[in-house]
Amino acid sequence: MEIALIGIGKIALDQHVPAIAASPDWELAATVSRAGTVEGTPAFTDFDELLVTRPDIRVISLCLPPVPRFDYASKALAAGRHVMLEKPPGATLAECHALTELAKQNGVSLYATWHSREADKVADAKAWLASRVLRSLTVTWKEDVRRWHPGQDWIFEAGGLGVFDPGINALSIVTEILREEIHVRDATLVFPENRQAPIAAEVAFHHPQAQVQATLDFRQEGEQTWSIEAVTDTGTLLLTHGGARMFIDGVEQGASQDGLSGEYPRLYAKMAALVQRGGLDMDLRPMTHVADAFLLGRRETTAPFHF
Known part of the structure; x- marks a missing residue:
């Protein structure tokens, strides 16, 4: 096509x-x-x-x-x-x-499309969690905006989402792997004084029995951190590298994948299938969480940010 x-x-x-x-x-x-x-x-x-x-x-x-x-x-x-x-x-x-x-x-x-859902180990993580009772889930998503969005001022303008531009990737994984539905109950958003979108955020979610929270930051230097840790009744799952690697109780599961390897090819394969059979795929749960964080979030101001 x-x-x-x-x-x-x-x-x-x-x-x-x-x-x-x-x-x-x-x-x-x-x-x-x-x-x-x-x-x-x-x-x-x-x-x-x-x-x-x-x-x-x-x-x-x-x-x-x-x-x-x-x-x-x-x-x-x-x-x-x-x-x-x-x-x-x-x-x-x-x-x-x-x-x-x-x-x-x-x-x-x-x-x-939610490309991070197509990361190599997301499906395995979902399957592993399906039969377990979640105790806590912690998202740590910290990256350097200057590295990944060099000079892209739009990301800090109204509607640009700021740190939620990468943070929504984490939320797309969380909404995919959790059996239960969650919703935002509290948030703190950190805005540079010269920008219209947050550069960092802390978000807490309601879950039927577990503590679920996310730490997002666009100011990370050095090693980038894209991890999700899920503590359950029978072990701890850790997704790292944006869902490309998975560990159970500290032991890596399967061969590791680098970066975005395979994510976009899988998106385009899904689009081809969607066009051929007809229909829609519009899961808006990750975006709903971001919108709710903006609605509920307490605003804090930090130093100006410049690329």
């Missing part, structure tokens, strides 16, 4: 383009970007022009920041195109619900 990639920035070039190139399901037929291009691929700077001149491209993958994404997604859906959304699927929950209804009205597929 032919697909168009919209927004040719770091994540598109690092992950989407290689995943599409390696896939037996997809051919990258066009790109839309103000500046970025992919060698050998027809490049547009205007999305409306793409929709009008390339009706043969039936699938659109959106890699734009969350705030402008709704306008592009709604145009694509209204034009009868299937749409794949980079995380988070929108700037607000209301936008995501509106896109869902628009996809239904036009009989096309819509996929809210």
Whole structure:
């Protein structure tokens, strides 16, 4: 199937383009970007022009920041195109619900992707936890925004999510592996005094019998930390490296995977299957937790942040 990639920035070039190139399901037929291009691929700077001149491209993958994404997604859906959304699927929950209804009205597929759910050991962690009683779950998600989002000021603007841009990856894993539903009960959000989105956060969740909490920080230097520890009645599970490695009571399970290995290829395989069978995949639970953290969170101010 032919697909168009919209927004040719770091994540598109690092992950989407290689995943599409390696896939037996997809051919990258066009790109839309103000500046970025992919060698050998027809490049547009205007999305409306793409929709009008390339009706043969039936699938659109959106890699734009969350705030402008709704306008592009709604145009694509209204034009009868299937749409794949980079995380988070929108700037607000209301936008995501509106896109869902628009996809239904036009009989096309819509996929809210959560790439961290496709990390190598997430499915194994879910299976291991399924038969155990959770006592506590602790998320520690600390990374260097300068390394992963160099110069991307949008991430600290209103709607950019700040530290929840990576933090939502952790929440996508937690909502996938836990048997029980959770919801935010308390949060503290740390805002640089010159920014509109938090650079760090502490979030506590309600769970039927366990203590569940998350520590998120965009100021981590040196080694990056993306871990989830689950203490149960019969042992302790630890996911590290964003879900790529898993330990049970300190013993690593299976071969380790590096970084985002396999995550985006699995997303594109799922999108191909979704388009072929029809339907929607719009799990908004991770985004609901972020929205609730903003609603409930106490605001603290810290020193200005500059890239």
